[in-house]
Amino acid sequence: MxxxxxxxxRYFAKYEFSTKYLLSCSDCQTMSMHELAAMASEAARPLWDGLELGYTETMGHPLLRQAIADLYPGLAADNTLIAAPEEGVFLLMNTLLKAGDHVVCISPAYQSLHEVARAIGCGVSDWVLDEQNGWAPDLADLEKLLRPETRLVVINFPHNPSGAVVSQDFLDSLYALLDARGIYLLSDEMYRFLYHDQVQPPNPACGDYHRAVTLGGLSKAFGLPGLRLGWLATQDMDLLEEMSRFKDYTTICHSAPSEILGIIALENREAILDRQTRLIRKNRRVLEAFLKEHDARIRCVLPKGGSMCFPRLTFTDSAQAFCENLVRDTGVMLVPSTMFRFGDHHVRIGIGRRDFPKVLEVFSSYLAAVV
Ligand SMILES: Cc1ncc(COP(=O)(O)O)c(C=O)c1O
Incomplete structure (x- = not known):
């Protein structure tokens, strides 16, 4: 392919490990392996201390699969398949799609959510989110995009990069629309568990729609991307089986230490998520004050969930050129919307890291000085 x-x-590869300040990360604050391993329960400690480094089960460690199934009411361990998150997108699309199929994907979106389908030979239509309406998707727009050969619709809420969230009513209507046409849904829920203010989290798609596949993982809300641990969850056992067979050509099975650390993270999920949520809410207040100060330069729909937002720079015709100058002059790395192939007016700001107020301050001083 x-x-x-x-x-x-590639933008992250260029700057992530060389520049001084990161202001566009999508993952929340991480922790050390020592800290995570120390959280192990009595039951999990022997799994870690006595771990042997042989191959692991293709579908994933049974205890890990059970811990994941516990996140999805109505689903069992058998409804889950362990994969690195990015690998999950690849497994699903390569299993479900063939050249000539049609796919609809929200836009802007994390690139693999549409690019893998395109590389398989599918036609892909953008379901563009409406910034004027809080980056909400419109079902009437989707209906116009659907074709007889549409096989898959791809959504991602809480949304990367805007932090938009959809309601349960919206999802119920979406499922009805797709079910009537026999269309599958990939619901990328990598940012699940991060919700702000009074937002009511909708149910995971995999429990409510029989042709839905939910993508989840520990990279974002849990702040553990180094585990490379994600999963696919679905009621469709044939599809799950087929995806596991495709995995024989990607990773065969998951990393043994990562699986056990994943079990420990999930058994401590309340404590970990509580810490992350408190940090994000604190950072979001800092963001609001920053936006007020720079009202004339930046327009932003405040995020309802997730760990980032996608403001519009009103003072320049090229967000990318601005970001290149910013990183050169201050060491602050900010991702321009060109990296999402979504015009050249927006930037992604990540609010999940402990150093966010400090890095935002550097950015704020630069803005005040040069714009
Ligand atoms: C929406 C979305 N899906 C999937 C992924 C892939 O996750 P990972 O990098 O942990 O493989 C990302 C990563 O940024 C993402 O933002």
Whole structure:
């Protein structure tokens, strides 16, 4: 398969480990392996201390699969497949899609959510979110995009990069629309568990729609991307089985230490998520004050969930050129919307890290000085 460059990932590869300040990260504050391992329960400690480094089960460690199923009411361990999150997108699309199929994906979106389908030979239509309406998707727009050969619709809420969230009513209507046409749904829920203010989290798609596949993982809300641990969850056992067979050509099975650390993270999920949520809410207040101060330069729909937002820079015709100057002059790395192939007016700001107020301050001083 030939596939175009993943713009966002290459941008991170260029700056993530070399520049001084990161202001566009999508993952929340991480922790050390020592800290995580120390959280192990009596039951999990022997799994870690006595771990042997042989191959693991293709579908994933049974205890890990059970811990994941516990996140999805109505689903059992058998309804889950362990994969690195990015690998999950690849497994699903390569299993479900063939050249000539049609796919609809929300836009803007994390590139693999549409690029893998395109590389398989599918036609892909953008379901563009409406910034004027809080980055909400419109079902009437989707209906116009659907075709007889539409096989898959792809959504991602809480949304990367805007932090938009959809309601349960919206999802119920979406399922009815797709079910009537026999269309599958990939619901990328990598940012689940992060909700702000009074937002009511909707149910996971995999429990409510029989043709839905939920993508989840520990990279974002849990702040553990180094585990490379994600999963696919679905009621469709045939699809799950087929995806596991495709995995024989990607990773075969997951990393043994990562699986056990994943079990420990999930058994401590309340404590970990509580800490992350408190940090994000604190950072969001800092963000609001910053936006007020720079009202004339930046317009932003405040995020309802997730760990980022996608403000519009009103003072320049090229967010990318501005970001290049910013990183050169201050060491602050900010991702421009060109990395999402979504115009050149927005930037992504991540609010999940402990150093966010400090890095935002550097950015704020720069803005005040140069704009
Ligand atoms: C929406 C979305 N889906 C999937 C992924 C892939 O996650 P990972 O990098 O942990 O493989 C990301 C990563 O940024 C993402 O933002």
């Amino acid at each position: 030939k596939i175009p460059v993943f713009d966002l990932e």
